[in-house]
Amino acid sequence: QLQLQESGPGLVKPSETLSLTCTVSGGSISSSSYYWGWIRQPPGKGLEWIGIIYYSGSNYYNPSLKSRVTISVDTSKKQFSLRLRSVTAADTALYYCARSMAPLDAFDIWGQGTMVTVSS
Amino acid sequence: QSALTQPASVSGSPGQSLTISCTGTSSDVGSYNLVSWYQQHPGKAPKLMIYEVNKRPSGVSHRFSGSKSGNTASLTISGLQAEDEADYYCCSYAGSSTLVFGGGTKLTVL
Numbered sequence: 001q002l003q004l005q006e007s008g009p010g011l012v013k014p015s016e017t018l019s020l021t022c023t024v025s026g027g028s029i030s031s032s033s034y035y036w037g038w039i040r041q042p043p044g045k046g047l048e049w050i051g052i053i054y055y056s057g058s059n060y061y062n063p064s065l066k067s068r069v070t071i072s073v074d075t076s077k078k079q080f081s082l083r084l085r086s087v088t089a090a091d092t093a094l095y096y097c098a099r100s101m102a103p104l105d106a107f108d109i110w111g112q113g114t115m116v117t118v119s120s
Numbered sequence: 121q122s123a124l125t126q127p128a129s130v131s132g133s134p135g136q137s138l139t140i141s142c143t144g145t146s147s148d149v150g151s152y153n154l155v156s157w158y159q160q161h162p163g164k165a166p167k168l169m170i171y172e173v174n175k176r177p178s179g180v181s182h183r184f185s186g187s188k189s190g191n192t193a194s195l196t197i198s199g200l201q202a203e204d205e206a207d208y209y210c211c212s213y214a215g216s217s218t219l220v221f222g223g224g225t226k227l228t229v230l
Contacts, residue, residue, distance in 0.1 A: 039221075046123070046221060046223045046224040049211070049220065049221060060217040062218060062219075063216075096165060096166070101171065103217075104217060104219055105154055105156070105213070106154075106156035106168050106171035106172070106211070107156070107168060107211075108168045108171070108177060110165040110166055112165055113165055
């Protein structure tokens with residue numbers, strides 16, 4: 001049964017780069033059927049789509065974050081990663097990784113989420 | 121790209137049917153059959169309940185159904201149960217290779 005697990009620092013300083021990794025277990029990250037994505041949720045607020053990536057490396061980003069975001073994939077490690085540059089307090093959120101059933105379709109499997117706080 | 125519009129809260133009694141709306145525009149909900157719905161209990165990750173407007177993933181109760189009319193998608197829950205109390209989010213393809221979520225609806229079972 002496929003599972004996703006986020007990992008990374010829980011505290012990042014303003015203006016620095018947030019880096020998170022999602023590890024895929026119990027299945028293949030190289031399946032041609034799926035994309036892999038990041039979604040975040042500020043405390044007490046709703047979900048925000050960050051972006052998705054295919055195992056080949058092709059990706060799509062939220063236009064509002066595109067200038068600061070990079071999503072990459074390492075198939076040998078069965079991981080995909082999120083980097084968000086120049087963070088501010090507004091980037092404080094619970095960050096989820098998830099599997100997308102198709103490009104820009106629903107997310108059917110989610111990680112448990114990891115909280116990232118931006119503070120000095 | 122603006123968030124889809126959902127009612128902040130809805131409520132219903134056990135056994136009743138209830139519908140949550142998700143209003144977008146002709147650029148997102150109205151143009152694509154790529155609307156999904158998620159259920160989120162407190163402290164838990166979202167769970168996919170409906171995809172591609174009206175398809176149910178394996179394991180999701182038949183009490184949950186989805187539909188779309190024009191720029192508005194809807195999630196209907198029949199035979200409301202206490203365990204259905206949660207936050208619900210819609211999501212739609214918004215063109216130009218982007219996705220957009222709704223603001224979320226808090227469902228209270230009275």
